[in-house]
Amino acid sequence: MAVLNVNPTRMELTNLKRKLVTARRGHKLLKDKRDELMRRFLDLVRENKALRIQVEQNLKEANAHMSVARSVMNDKALDVALMLSTQEMSLDISEKNVMSVMIPVFNTKFKTADENDKYSYGFAATSTDLDAAVGALSDIFPRLLRLAEVEKSCQLMAAEIEKTRRRVNALEHVMIPQYEETIKYITMKLDESERSTTTRLMKVKDMMLEQAHHYNN
């Protein structure tokens, strides 16, 4: 591991030691963040998969009904029946903060007071399969929205986990070893110069004694 390019001075040493403490604390915090994110993410993904299987199955049934309706009725009549919907759906989106990931929370609003008011056509001229298709679709709609919410949350959290994991790895495998190496390098350098000062002093003392009264030990 490369030693940082710094001057081996006491001031650098203090700075580096402080940085190392910060890096260690950051590493611990990020690791905790990653673990907690992962725990929540896995819960969410399990829900996502289960929900998707369910919704896809139901959509298949609704589509089957729709196909029958389409073949029984003529195209124009079907278009007219679905053209003007009595419902107008709008979303109220708020945000929830999960470990600093902003995940959306959906809240549906219906225009009409009664949300069962879903058939936009008279029953006289339409096939019952159309009723079944529309009924099935409106039944699964809350789950479809929940799926949208969960899936978006999963995507956002996955991106955040990836980022956090990279940071943790960078701190663990690059920054912290680098600081440790450099601190060791500076400590050794300082010790070395201290030792050389001591020997130099001893030598000078010897020389002075020698000069003063030809004393030789």
Next chain:
Amino acid sequence: MYRIAAIGDKDSICGFAALGIHTFTEDDPQEAARKIRHMSESDYGVIFITEKLAAQIPGEIDRFREQPLPSIVLIPGVSGNTGAGMANVSKSVEQAVGSDIVG
């Protein structure tokens, strides 16, 4: 206040119109991509898109993965389930964990 949209071939999405969702019949991938981009800039919170159509514009779908809104959800169309929606979920797991560990 956000709106919900569904985009895809007519047979797959016409039922959604009855629920008060804005439906856009689109078969041309280029046109669909343009529409999605346009919708993401206006106030659409959720966009349902058929797997068949989404398969033709994967780049456009991926572009919105890491944005908070809109949420783009793949749904199976009348032509059947291609498993693309599920593959998308697995992709998230792979991104986060490294491999798809959720069965």
